[in-house]
Amino acid sequence: MLDMFNGWYKRKFSDPDAAALLLILVVAFGLLIFWGDMMAPMLIAIVVAYLLEWPVARLERIGLGRTWATSLVILVFLTLIILAAVGLVPVIWRQSMNLLTELPEIWAHTQDWLLTLPERYPGFVAPMDIERLLTDANAKVVGLGEDILSASVSSLVDLVALLVYLILVPLMVLFMLKDKRELMGNLSRVVPKERRLVNQVGREMNLQIVNYIRGKVVEILIVGAVSAITFSLMELRYALLLGVLVGFSVLIPYIGAAMVTLPVAVVGLFQWGLSPEFGYLMVAYGIIQALDGNLLVPLLFSEAVSLHPVYIIIAVLFFGGLWGFWGVFFAIPLATLVKAVFNAWSESEVPATQ
Template identity: 55%
Template sequence: MFKLFSDWYTRKFSDPHAVTLVVILVCIALFIALFSNLLMPVFVAIALAFLLDLPVNKLTQSSMSRSSATVIVVATFLGFSLLAVLGLMPIIWKQSSNLLQEVPHMISQGQGYLLTLPEKYPDFIHVSQIESFIVMVNDNLLEWGQVALKASLNSISDIVALMVYLILVPLMVFFFLKDKTELMNSIAQFLPKERRMAIKVSQEMNQQILNYIRGKVIEIIIVGASTTIAFIFLDLQYALLLGVLVGLSVLVPYVGATVVTIPVLLVALFQFGLSSEFGYVMLAYGLIQAIDGNVIVPLLFSEAVNLHPVVIIIAVIFFGGLWGFWGIFFAIPLATLVKAVINAWPSIPAADVISEGQK
């Protein structure tokens, strides 16, 4: 048994570059696990810097200094972000408040409909079953309401921290973009010289993460905007709020689209009932989801995502459990990182190991 483990260790860790890669990955993972809550603004700034690095590079190629290009790109990004927040947030907030006020009416209307089912289908549904189901739903709603109230009270203390982050994050993004080369060289001074594999994997992952973040932002905008326009055209209530939720649902592959279907279906059902308008809303929503899965995603992520759906789901569950929202957001790049490390890992044939042992 010991010889088997020794042979495996010799095959996989005989190259010092491989050992360096393992040490770097373990140190990064431990650093994120220990300090993720404290350094969340830094991670957000790094993600935004990845997103804005491409336009900065394009401007620098046109004989513009990197400082000037960074100022232009960051100012443009902040301007569009402020316009989006100031223009959309009041409407989203108003629609969210109206929807919350409508929830009790929706619940009572749904309970009334459920109580009519035993009369329509007496052989299949009994009154006791419906009453027990209603009691269970009310208990769950009460529990969720308490959780939401507690979360809202706890979030009040984070408002000051949020205001600080709104100042620090743009500053960090600016310096990450402006002094990218200097920062990378400073980090490289602390790394071992035997890092050929680490450089290879980092170069591959740099492009993968860049493509993924850029593609995901474009996908959110396309899906969210098209869904909002379709819902407004079909005169669905809370169209902007539901469109934003559908756009953000693409952050969680497969699971997000399934979860966000529930509010879309309920709002359409309570507004239109089982009518043709309800069918049109669900048909439009289904078409957008189909186009997203079969056209938009293959076009945007053909190079960045080459993983089996089961691997993607496992990555979402695993990294989401470790690092929450950002673990879910970067689940696919992290899974691609694991795949890149496995593919790049050196391996000495077993025959060579045996011959070295005989010597």
């Protein structure tokens, strides 16, 4: 066993480039695991900088200086964010509060419907089972209410953190874009000199992350806008709120679409009941999900490395468990990183000495 492990180690890590790649990965993951919360503003700034690098580079190509291109792009970006916050956030907030006030009524209608099941299906559903289900559900609803109350108390601290982010993140994005070459040069002096495999993995991941972030933002905007417009045309209540939820559900491949189906169906049932309108709603929602998965995703992520759905789901569960929202957001790029690292190590195998 020891000889086998020794031979595997020599094949994989006798190459200094492979050892340097392993060292950088261990340090990077260690920083994220132990100090991820402290580094959150920097990680958000990196994501936004990746998103804005494309228009900055295009402005540079037409002759605009890096500083002026960065300033113009950030000014336009912040203007769009402010307009969206002023125009959309109040409506979403109002719809969210209205939905919260109606949740007890929705839950009461749901309980009444569940209590009718033993009469409709006497051979399949027992009254005791429904009563036990409702007792457990009510206990969980009470616990959820307590969690919401405690979260609202702690929201003041989150508000302070948000204000800090609103100041720090734009500043870091500005300097990351304006001084990109200088920062990359300083970083190259820190990493080990034996970085052939590091550069190989870095080039592949840089392309993947840029394409993924840009494509995912476009997908969120398109799916969210189409869903909100469709729900509004169908006169579904809370159309904008549900459209935003459907848009952000694309962050979680496969799982997100299934999760957001529940609130859409519940609101539709509460508004129309089991009627043709409810059927039309679910058909329209299914068409949106089908077009997203079969048309929009292939167009936006045509250059992405193909991964089996099982690997994507495992990556979402694993990295989401480690880093929450950002782990879910970067599940696919991180999965392709793992794949790129394994490919690089496989190509750099050194024959074991006898």
